[in-house]
Amino acid sequence: MDPIQRLTEVFERFPGIGPRQARRFVQFLLSQRAGYRNDLALAIRELGAHTQQCNACFRWFVKDSQANIFCNICSNEGRDAHVLFVVEKDADIENVERSGFRGKYFVLGGTIPLATEEPEKFVRMRELVARIDADASLGKLKEVILGLSATAEGDHTRVMIAEKLRAPAEAFSLKITALGRGLSTGSELEYADPDTIASALSSRQ
Numbered sequence: 001m002d003p004i005q006r007l008t009e010v011f012e013r014f015p016g017i018g019p020r021q022a023r024r025f026v027q028f029l030l031s032q033r034a035g036y037r038n039d040l041a042l043a044i045r046e047l048g049a050h051t052q053q054c055n056a057c058f059r060w061f062v063k064d065s066q067a068n069i070f071c072n073i074c075s076n077e078g079r080d081a082h083v084l085f086v087v088e089k090d091a092d093i094e095n096v097e098r099s100g101f102r103g104k105y106f107v108l109g110g111t112i113p114l115a116t117e118e119p120e121k122f123v124r125m126r127e128l129v130a131r132i133d134a135d136a137s138l139g140k141l142k143e144v145i146l147g148l149s150a151t152a153e154g155d156h157t158r159v160m161i162a163e164k165l166r167a168p169a170e171a172f173s174l175k176i177t178a179l180g181r182g183l184s185t186g187s188e189l190e191y192a193d194p195d196t197i198a199s200a201l202s203s204r205q
Contacts, residue, residue, distance in 0.1 A: 004030075056131065058107040058124060059090050079104055082142040084135065086128065086161070088149060091190040096147065099197035103145075106131055111153040112160055119160055129164060136172035143175040145204060149188040150179075177204040 004026055011022035029037055052063050054071035061071035073079060073093075083103030087093055093105050108123040119125055135141035146161055148154040158178055169176050179189075179201065189197070 057105045058109065058127070059093060059105065073105060078102075081135070081140040083145065084132065084141055084143070085145045085147050087147050087189060088154070088157075089190065092147065095190055095192060095194070096197055098194040099201060100194070101197075101201060108148075108157070108161075111148065111151075111157040114153060114156050119157075123157065123161075125161070125164060128161070129168065132165065132168050132174070136168060136174055141172070141174060143177060144169075145201070146176065146178045147189060148178075149190075151188065154188075180204050 007026050007029070008019070008022045011017055011025045012019055014022075017025075029040070050062055051060050052069075053060055054074050055069040056074040057071065059071050059073070068075075080103040084106055085096060085101060085103055086106045086108060087096065088108050088111055090107060093107070096105075106124075106128055108125075108128065110122050112119040112122050116122065132141060132144060144165060146158045148158050162176055162178075165174070165176055168174060179197075
């Protein structure tokens with residue numbers, strides 16, 4: 001395949017990137033020196049070689065050894081293990097951290113489409129339930145916050161997860177809450193400012 005077209009199609013897979021933007025990226029790379037393209041290729045290879053997903057929250061992190069299977073948040077004993085904040089993606093965690101939240105996290109990996117009958121294909125539903133069962137059975141977990149975007153799919157995902165967590169919530173007397181509407185309808189958590197997230201946290205119910 002034509003290498004220009006091939007790279008264009010690779011860029012088109014990026015979130016929010018259409019054919020025109022993808023072509024602009026390729027033209028930009030063609031206009032740069034070979035050293036820049038080599039540095040970019042090396043950075044991409046190292047991204048795969050030196051990162052991994054946390055075994056507890058599924059967040060990507062830079063590993064400092066092969067034995068390290070938990071990210072710096074999950075391995076931090078100073079964090080509040082009584083509260084688990086469920087988010088859609090890694091970028092949400094970075095934003096929530098700026099709001100002052102100091103509990104633990106779980107990354108779903110996305111949202112559930114409105115028409116699907118197989119939610120497990122789109123989010124880590126089984127892994128979430130297993131994490132909650134494990135933490136709650138040890139007496140560590142008291143509350144699960146469903147911190148999903150204020151979109152149609154976010155609301156749909158929130159409802160489905162809440163239903164799935166009904167049994168463990170009753171078994172372990174867990175509090176299942178959702179962010180308050182400090183987030184405007186249609187907004188994604190990744191782009192909300194820290195003050196808005198802090199407000200949504202304080203008004204969760």
